[in-house]
Amino acid sequence: MNMVNALDADAIKSIENKIHKVIVHTVTKKEGKFELDPRDTTLEVSVTVQRLIDQLAHLYVTKAGKEHGKFEEDEENYPVSKFLRDYCEAPVPDFVLASLNMSGTLIREAQRTASPGGHVFFAHFTRNTPSDNDDYFIVAILNDELGTALKDKEVIDSTHLDIKGFRLAGRVNLTKWRAKSEKYLSFLKGKGQDKVSGFFKAFIGCNNSVAAAAETRSLTKVLELFAEDKEMSDEVKSEFLRKAYTICKGYADIDRPFELEPFSNELWPENPEELIVAVSESETNISDGFVPDKRSLNRLVKFSGKSKHWRLDFDRLALESKEILFDKESGSLTITQLPSELLDRMIKEHRDEEEDEA
Secondary structure: OOOOOEOOHHHHHHOOEEEEEEEEEEEEEEOOEEEEEOOOOOOOOEHHHHHHHHHHHHHHHHOOOEEEEEEOOOOOOOOHHHHHHHHHHOOOOOHHHHHHHHHHHHHHHHOOOOOOOEEEEEEEEEEOEOOEOOEEEEEEEEOEEEEEEEEOOEEEEEEEEOOOOOOEEEEEEHHHHHOOOOOOEEEEOOOOOHHHHHHHHHHHOEEOOOOHHHHHHHHHHHHHHHHHHOOOOHHHHHHHHHHHHHHHHHHHHOOOOOOHHHHHHHHOOOOHHHHHHHHHOOOOOOOOOOOOOHHHHHHHOEEEEEOOOOEEEEEHHHHHOOOEEEEOOOOEEEEOOOOHHHHHHHHHHHHHHHHHHO
16 A cells, blocks of 8 residues: 555545545447446545545536436336445445446447547545535546646656546435435536437436426525525625526526526626535535526515415515515514505595594
């Protein structure tokens, strides 16, 4: 073991991703057919391997263009869930076997595509942060990239893994999968990459059918939380949410599917990646590809509530203009500018009550 490159116990305690198992196999294309160049043992969790998986985990979260869902129920045609379950539930988990079985499925699905293959990384790790302690399984295809290096003051070619440029990856939240959550699986769809990502979706077996109304409601909640976390003033928050409403309503008007990256660029141009990360790391697992539901979007610009005897519906602008005042201490709303017709009726009602008392 290379003691310089190995992680010690103190280092493991401080890392954000505690790696349990990691392995890489290489898929090559020869004469139009894919072949597997396998590794027969897992990788030692060295400093280099730790850095690689940390980068993959972080980049996966920050990349836009993901779709979320769950495993297909048909395990005969979509067997990755079976291989993963066998690994997770076995008395003696065999990560190498699981990765080899999955690689076979990957090759089967890739045969019908123009994919060049690549290095297929499989990793099982646990997040070690205050907000996330879930178990995850990630698979990503990385390719080699030709770069340059300086050796003995000479510029030479240097081949390395193109970590930032990977386009094919999927992730399973194992904790949510065990808890039978509705959405625990995601994969990179990418902008304009339907054909490229289609075989990967089939490989991992992701059922990403989503309800537009539910996805839209989830998006509105995340945007409200983002505004709160940024500690926006009431005016800025209102403008932010109204802008989000306008953008999403524009999508709905022309049946344009929601895509996180262009949406974030337009809504939060000063730091779009910040918004991408906030949406991606939220518990809602919002997918690209749904057309926003207009009715559900109203939450961004309107407040509504009802009881047995009344119903109230008003725009955020009413709070800004002080037409409606909210008292947090008493939990009450005060309407300061009643419409003339309603005001006349209330005055008449009050006058009638005074006459009855007299």
